[in-house]
Amino acid sequence: MKFFLDTANLGEIREAAKLGLIDGVTTNPSLVAKETNIIWQEHVAAICDAVRGPVSVEVTSLDTEGMLREARESVKISPYVVVKCPLTMDGLRATRTLADEGTKVNVTLCFSAAQAILAAKAGAAYISPFVGRLDDVGQDGMQLISEIVEIYRNYEWKTEVLVASVRHTMHVIEAARLGADVATMPSKVLMQLVQHPLTDRGLEQFLADWRKRENQK
Ligand code: G3P
Numbered sequence: 001m002k003f004f005l006d007t008a009n010l011g012e013i014r015e016a017a018k019l020g021l022i023d024g025v026t027t028n029p030s031l032v033a034k035e036t037n038i039i040w041q042e043h044v045a046a047i048c049d050a051v052r053g054p055v056s057v058e059v060t061s062l063d064t065e066g067m068l069r070e071a072r073e074s075v076k077i078s079p080y081v082v083v084k085c086p087l088t089m090d091g092l093r094a095t096r097t098l099a100d101e102g103t104k105v106n107v108t109l110c111f112s113a114a115q116a117i118l119a120a121k122a123g124a125a126y127i128s129p130f131v132g133r134l135d136d137v138g139q140d141g142m143q144l145i146s147e148i149v150e151i152y153r154n155y156e157w158k159t160e161v162l163v164a165s166v167r168h169t170m171h172v173i174e175a176a177r178l179g180a181d182v183a184t185m186p187s188k189v190l191m192q193l194v195q196h197p198l199t200d201r202g203l204e205q206f207l208a209d210w211r212k213r214e215n216q217k
Helices: 010-019 029-033 040-051 066-076 088-102 115-123 133-134 141-155 170-180 187-192 197-216
Strands: 002-004 023-024 055-058 081-086 105-110 126-129 160-163 182-183
Touching: 002 010, 002 187, 010 040, 010 187, 023 040, 023 066, 023 182, 023 187, 066 081, 066 170, 081 088, 088 105, 088 115, 105 115, 105 170, 115 126, 115 141, 133 141, 133 170, 141 160, 141 170, 160 170, 170 182, 170 187, 182 187
Parallel strands: 002 023, 002 182, 023 055, 055 081, 081 105, 105 126, 126 160, 160 182
Antiparallel strands: none
16 A cells, blocks of 8 residues: 655654655645745755655645636646546546546545545546544444445446545544545655564563673673
């Protein structure tokens, strides 16, 4: 399963890329709004240079023509740019046109299997079901992932299931168990994956015993 970092923060991206733990990045207008004093196109280029993998850049137009205009500008920045379009009829129309032009599209704000079917039929390269936001309203986000993976397998659709709105390590583990292609997560969740108290305690004991042996020499 591929790991994408869900952030527009260049420092976090560079740190994770240095660890060799991420395969791409996803951004969205809210994440970009957190980054001050940036020139967005230059910032996207820097992110692409840091991660050298797919970088999702979301359109902000609501109409197909506006989305296409933005998308065609974004892809000029880097071959790593993946255009992010919302799961609306205009977004699906833009996805179809862009896919026919050879541009990869990540269809975002997916909350149902029906929407995911439409995204695959529109030629999306990725579908982003928001599991955390479904959990927030008392639904089962990972159940949606299970349905989408099952449906896509039935028809051998190539659209990659990109689990988004990941809030904790169990989302990542469950996504892997279900066979999702990608999990995109905040840096905090990525760093939590490595943590276990028994590892810390075991290492501490190993070193204490080693020091004891050294002192007995
Ligand atoms: O970037 C898309 C998705 O990951 C957003 O997550 O936490 O804002 O629901 P969140």
